Amino acid sequence: MxxxxxxxxxxxxxxxxxxxxxxxxxxxxxxxxxxxxxxxxxxxxxxxxxxxxxxxxxxxxxxxxxxxxxxxxxxxxxxxxxxxxxxxxxRRPRKVTLSAPMAQPRVSTPRTLQTGERKNLPNYIPDHFPPFPDSHAYVHTSTHRQPVTEYVAIREKLASQKRDIERALTRFVAKTSGTHTLFPDNPQLYPLIACKPHPQPWMIALCPKDQIFEDEDDDEKEEILPEREGVPDNPYLRPVKMPRRRY
Known part of the structure; x- marks a missing residue:
């Protein structure tokens, strides 16, 4: 209906x-x-x-x-x-007469908002066909973003991700291992990761490690140390090797 x-x-x-x-x-x-x-x-x-x-x-x-x-x-x-x-x-004398029903106001159809110019139909399309929609109907918005290729933006994003990873790992280590506190009354306030004692702390300063090649250095050390026991890997701590004399 x-x-x-x-x-x-x-x-x-x-x-x-x-x-x-x-x-x-x-x-x-x-x-x-x-x-x-x-x-x-x-x-x-x-x-x-x-x-x-x-x-x-x-x-x-x-x-x-x-x-x-x-x-x-x-x-x-x-x-x-x-x-x-x-x-x-x-034909009764005392009948109640009813007034004619009032016509209801006609509801006007709201006009469609026109945001652009409509194109005229080509000659090969009959006139009884509906016209083309507004030019706004053909406007499209991409649903994805183009990847960022600028060097400065990539470096900033990489640095931000690195800081977030370090902060998350620091919180994880602080919650799962021993910590020091600056305030004895409240140990949960500003916890610090407890330092692990090393028998030769000066060795760490003389043997710096790169974070990228840290795993590779450990694997090579495991293979080299058993063959060369007693010889340090640091070239500054190795004994002097004299060159061969040529006569």
Whole structure:
């Protein structure tokens, strides 16, 4: 059911409800229950629909497209309603007249916002086809970003990632190993990673290690130390090797 047919059925239903209320007022009722009013409205609407369908059938049987008064009378008789007293009921003196239903204001369709210029249809497209949409309809936005290739931006991002990794590892080591504190009252405030004692601390200063090749140096050390026991890997600590004399 479309919106127009639904609104029309609501208008007809409201007119039938007003007719039921007018008839109740003529009979001396001053108030009515909502359920009783809806029941009487439904009964009256069903009766009118049945009479209309029967009148239409009689008109089509007679080869007509519109029902006449005789068709309506035959439909009323078929529905079981007695025709005696119907004329007096129509001409009763104290009947309540109903005002004509007011026309509902037409809802205007909002205009589509136009943001650009529409192109005209080419000559090979008929005029009854819809026009092209606005130029804004063809605007697209990419869903991904182009990779950054600038050297400065890459170095800044790499340095930021390195700082984050070092900070995260420092917090992990501080929580999983021994720590020192600057404030004895509150050991959780500014914890420091405990330093591990080394038998030869000066050796670390003389043998610096690069972070990139640290693992490779350890693997090479494991292979070299068993073969050359007692010989340090640092060239500054090795014994002097005299060159061969040539005669």
């Amino acid at each position: 479309t919106s127009s047919s639904a609104s029309a059925s609501e208008v007809y239903r409201k007119v039938i409800r007003n007719a039921v209320c007018a008839t109740a007022l003529e009979q001396g009722f001053s108030s009515c229950d909502a359920l009783a009013l809806e029941t009487l409205t439904e009964v009256l609407q069903a009766t009118l629909i049945e009479i209309c369908h029967s009148a239409k059938a009689y008109a089509e049987l007679g080869g007509r497209t519109e029902a006449s008064g005789a068709d309506v009378c035959l439909a009323i008789v078929d529905s079981g309603i007695r025709m005696e007293g119907l004329k007096e009921f129509i």
